[in-house]
Amino acid sequence: MNVKMTLNGEPFSAETPSDGLLVDVLRLNGFTGTKEGCGVGVCGACTVLVSDVPVASCIYLAALAEGQDVWTVEGLTEKDSALLNAFVEKEGMQCGICTPGQVVSAYALGIENPTANEEEIREFMAGNLCRCTGYVTITESVRAYLASK
Amino acid sequence: MSRVDAALKASGHSRYVADFAVPNMAHAAVVRSAMAHARIVSIDTRAALNCPGVIAAFTAADVSATPYGRALIDTPLLARDKVRFVGERVAAVVATTRQEAEYAAAMIEVDYEPLDAVFSLSEALADGAPAVHEQPWAYMGAAAKEGDPINLIHRGTHGSKEEVDAALANAAFVVDHHYSTQGVHQGYLEPQACIADYVSDDEVRIWLTTKAPYRVREMVGKCLDIDPKKIELAPITLGGDFGGKGSPQDAPLCTELSRKTGRPVKMTLRYNEDLTATNPRHPAEIDVRIGADKEGRIVAASMVASLNAGAYGAFTPSVPAPHGAVEIPSYRVPLYYSEANRVYTNTVPRGNMRAPGAPQGTFALESAMDELALAIGIEPAELRRRNLLVTGEADASHVHWIEHRGLETLEAALAAVVPIDPPKGWLYGRGIAIYSRPTTSMASTSLRLTPIDDGCLRVETPLVETGTGSHTALRQMLSNQLGFAPQKIEIVGVSTNDLPRDAGAGASRVTAGLAAVVDVAAKAWMNRSRDEAIVVEINEDSGIDVGSYTVQVAQVAIDPSTGQMKLLELLNAVDIAAIINPLAFQMQIDGGATMGVGFATLEDLDEADGQVWAANMGEYKLPSARDVPTYKTVKVPGAIGLGTANVKNIGESTTPPVAAAIANAVFDATKCRIRDLPITAEKIYQALKGQQ
Numbered sequence: 001m002n003v004k005m006t007l008n009g010e011p012f013s014a015e016t017p018s019d020g021l022l023v024d025v026l027r028l029n030g031f032t033g034t035k036e037g038c039g040v041g042v043c044g045a046c047t048v049l050v051s052d053v054p055v056a057s058c059i060y061l062a063a064l065a066e067g068q069d070v071w072t073v074e075g076l077t078e079k080d081s082a083l084l085n086a087f088v089e090k091e092g093m094q095c096g097i098c099t100p101g102q103v104v105s106a107y108a109l110g111i112e113n114p115t116a117n118e119e120e121i122r123e124f125m126a127g128n129l130c131r132c133t134g135y136v137t138i139t140e141s142v143r144a145y146l147a148s149k
Numbered sequence: 150m151s152r153v154d155a156a157l158k159a160s161g162h163s164r165y166v167a168d169f170a171v172p173n174m175a176h177a178a179v180v181r182s183a184m185a186h187a188r189i190v191s192i193d194t195r196a197a198l199n200c201p202g203v204i205a206a207f208t209a210a211d212v213s214a215t216p217y218g219r220a221l222i223d224t225p226l227l228a229r230d231k232v233r234f235v236g237e238r239v240a241a242v243v244a245t246t247r248q249e250a251e252y253a254a255a256m257i258e259v260d261y262e263p264l265d266a267v268f269s270l271s272e273a274l275a276d277g278a279p280a281v282h283e284q285p286w287a288y289m290g291a292a293a294k295e296g297d298p299i300n301l302i303h304r305g306t307h308g309s310k311e312e313v314d315a316a317l318a319n320a321a322f323v324v325d326h327h328y329s330t331q332g333v334h335q336g337y338l339e340p341q342a343c344i345a346d347y348v349s350d351d352e353v354r355i356w357l358t359t360k361a362p363y364r365v366r367e368m369v370g371k372c373l374d375i376d377p378k379k380i381e382l383a384p385i386t387l388g389g390d391f392g393g394k395g396s397p398q399d400a401p402l403c404t405e406l407s408r409k410t411g412r413p414v415k416m417t418l419r420y421n422e423d424l425t426a427t428n429p430r431h432p433a434e435i436d437v438r439i440g441a442d443k444e445g446r447i448v449a450a451s452m453v454a455s456l457n458a459g460a461y462g463a464f465t466p467s468v469p470a471p472h473g474a475v476e477i478p479s480y481r482v483p484l485y486y487s488e489a490n491r492v493y494t495n496t497v498p499r500g501n502m503r504a505p506g507a508p509q510g511t512f513a514l515e516s517a518m519d520e521l522a523l524a525i526g527i528e529p530a531e532l533r534r535r536n537l538l539v540t541g542e543a544d545a546s547h548v549h550w551i552e553h554r555g556l557e558t559l560e561a562a563l564a565a566v567v568p569i570d571p572p573k574g575w576l577y578g579r580g581i582a583i584y585s586r587p588t589t590s591m592a593s594t595s596l597r598l599t600p601i602d603d604g605c606l607r608v609e610t611p612l613v614e615t616g617t618g619s620h621t622a623l624r625q626m627l628s629n630q631l632g633f634a635p636q637k638i639e640i641v642g643v644s645t646n647d648l649p650r651d652a653g654a655g656a657s658r659v660t661a662g663l664a665a666v667v668d669v670a671a672k673a674w675m676n677r678s679r680d681e682a683i684v685v686e687i688n689e690d691s692g693i694d695v696g697s698y699t700v701q702v703a704q705v706a707i708d709p710s711t712g713q714m715k716l717l718e719l720l721n722a723v724d725i726a727a728i729i730n731p732l733a734f735q736m737q738i739d740g741g742a743t744m745g746v747g748f749a750t751l752e753d754l755d756e757a758d759g760q761v762w763a764a765n766m767g768e769y770k771l772p773s774a775r776d777v778p779t780y781k782t783v784k785v786p787g788a789i790g791l792g793t794a795n796v797k798n799i800g801e802s803t804t805p806p807v808a809a810a811i812a813n814a815v816f817d818a819t820k821c822r823i824r825d826l827p828i829t830a831e832k833i834y835q836a837l838k839g840q841q
Contacts, residue, residue, distance in 0.1 A: 017248075032167075035339070040766060040767050042163065042765070072161065073159075077161070088152075093152075094616035095387060096157075096158030096616065116377075121774075125774045131336045132740045132745070
């Protein structure tokens with residue numbers, strides 16, 4: 001089947017099996033910034049924004065994105081330089097595999113609760129696992145991004 | 150200035166192995182054993198071969214019969230004659246797409262005849278136990294000899310058991326306890342992935358999620374009878390390692406599949422395959438005996454560990470020195486006996502994970518130290534104060550470290566503790582644990598420095614950036630010594646064909662190794678002819694035993710009605726020399742401690758009957774941003790480091806002591822001693838109930 005959406009602000013359409021997942025549609029079409037980690041919607045590495053809601057694209061049927069406004073890490077960091085700068089300046093990463101998902105979730109928090117405190121940041125970001133950092137620099141990055149808004 | 154890779158990573162433009170495609174690439178998927186131990190009666194690939202997109206299907210009969218491994222060469226490309234664990238590769242399918250390969254693999258029918266299996270250490274070491282391998286002594290690199298217990302891979306001992314037994318019999322105070330630890334996974338978030346492109350015996354190119362490309366090249370070459378120098382490991386960015394990506398992974402198999410099909414072959418694991426069929430940390434059973442005199446000074450100690458190595462032993466070296474699980478690195482121990490047994494079972498093969506052996510051993514040793522303090526009737530900190538090594542003394546393994554800074558690190562930790570109030574009605578406890586670890590002083594790597602336009606420097610390195618910030622540290626050290634501003638230095642990862650050597654990232658040696666090669670590079674740079682590139686390499690031992698102490702203090706609150714434990718704060722006091730990149734250094738402390746918190750309280754592969762039941766990340770719980778405590782760091786500066794850069798280890802220092810620090814805090818709060826990990830609310834609740 002064919003699925004049409006707005007992707008990073010541009011019209012986008014792609015062929016997918018009817019049970020195809022959004023993560024595969026994105027990655028097979030060159031949007032490899034979205035990573036697949038656990039494959040069961042737990043680790044958050046594959047997080048993308050679908051009409052302002054962060055979703056785990058590894059368990060999200062591509063067909064459900066029909067007609068929606070989808071943003072990946074590539075598009076969000078291009079659109080919002082403060083988002084990229086916050087993670088770069090606070091070094092909110094080590095190996096970087098979870099980072100695209102962290103960045104997308106930080107953007108989503110900026111929509112949902114731009115005045116989030118430390119506890120609210122940690123609660124919101126709990127769906128984005130990181131095995132490297134111990135979360136201190138990631139939390140700092142999110143805080144810096146929210147402060148920039 | 151920030152990390153060299155920060156903007157690429159944060160914008161999603163950093164590319165990992167799974168993100169690559171090469172022209173004409175096919176995809177592989179494997180059939181994994183559903184049985185823990187069984188004879189393979191037959192494998193029927195006919196249905197798979199009729200599936201859409203399928204190029205070929207393979208069983209052991211179709212691929213190289215030479216096993217592979219690091220020290221012990223015992224692992225087949227595909228199971229031959231029998232399977233030894235649930236998850237073992239039995240057959241492989243190559244197809245046009247990944248989905249087609251996976252679909253076809255599911256159509257392969259394997260007929261098994263079940264065999265008696267061994268899962269636990271006691272089952273494996275019992276008289277007449279079923280043999281995981283019929284002739285384990287016959288493998289290349291085997292340490293076992295004919296006549297040894299059939300499932301024993303390696304038994305390493307140190308010291309005299311008789312002398313230690315006699316000293317313990319006469320000691321004023323003795324503790325003798327058994328501790329056990331569960332199976333846990335490295336938990337990197339990037340599944341293992343490989344692309345292999347075999348063109349000819351003279352041209353093989355591999356993209357692998359590896360931290361040790363030169364070692365992989367050797368292992369693939371030996372397995373497939375190809376000159377390792379003709380195998381090129383492409384430079385890659387690694388999505389986490391923690392010891393889980395030092396093995397050859399599926400590179401030998403993918404290279405063989407590429408050779409047989411004439412196409413580049415890619416295989417990316419699904420994460421449940423990482424959890425159930427790669428090389429997680431060894432579960433351990435450890436007996437600790439420590440004796441002290443009337444003044445609370447240790448007179449003798451014995452540590453005996455058995456490590457469940459799973460079905461293959463190929464992924465860990467057989468170390469001659471005391472294994473990490475039985476080391477006593479921090480204390481004065483006049484008589485020391487250690488024994489480490491690595492044992493085959495019909496479970497997932499084990500490998501290295503951050504500070505191999507030490508998280509298990511330190512949990513046992515540092516818990517036992519608190520139990521000894523209780524027996525003597527002194528404070529746990531006081532027992533440690535009386536027994537920590539001081540500069541000039543040899544450790545239990547007779548190694549003379551250049552200095553010992555355990556005492557000042559302990560005092561700094563204790564001075565910095567600020568008690569935190571527990572929630573109303575909850576019990577409060579505090580526990581300490583100490584760990585010390587040497588910096589491996591063997592440096593083996595290479596660099597190419599090329600002057601380019603506008604006073605810039607291009608630096609090529611074969612060292613894989615595993616995420617630690619090693620490329621950023623390299624840039625900083627070169628900047629410090631050559632006088633180029635950091636933004637004028639470009640760090641480029643290159644392949645195994647481009648430079649002569651690199652030992653791989655591991656053993657807490659990366660920064661020290663880079664510091665050593667930067668020293669060589671700085672000299673060569675000063676002496677070069679104008680504007681020419683220079684290549685430098687190093688492959689030597691500094692000969693200095695530099696180590697680093699970590700003292701942790703955990704504060705916990707426990708709800709007595711449920712057993713729920715809240716880790717209020719974890720304090721890390723670390724003994725440091727120079728720090729190259731403060732944020733990256735801090736992330737090693739916090740990230741290492743977080744991995745320790747997972748091991749201590751959350752993570753468990755939940756193995757039973759030869760199955761890993763926590764087979765997805767919904768069941769296998771990594772700590773999230775919500776689960777970690779407040780971290781407090783106390784830096785104790787002034788230590789002697791290595792090289793002009795004056796650096797020492799940090800990456801594996803804060804993981805090992807966490808479990809004991811928490812167990813000791815739980816005891817302080819409840820008077821319940823938990824001797825088996827993980828420390829769960831259920832165990833604390835049951836222990837509290839048992840007291841009443």
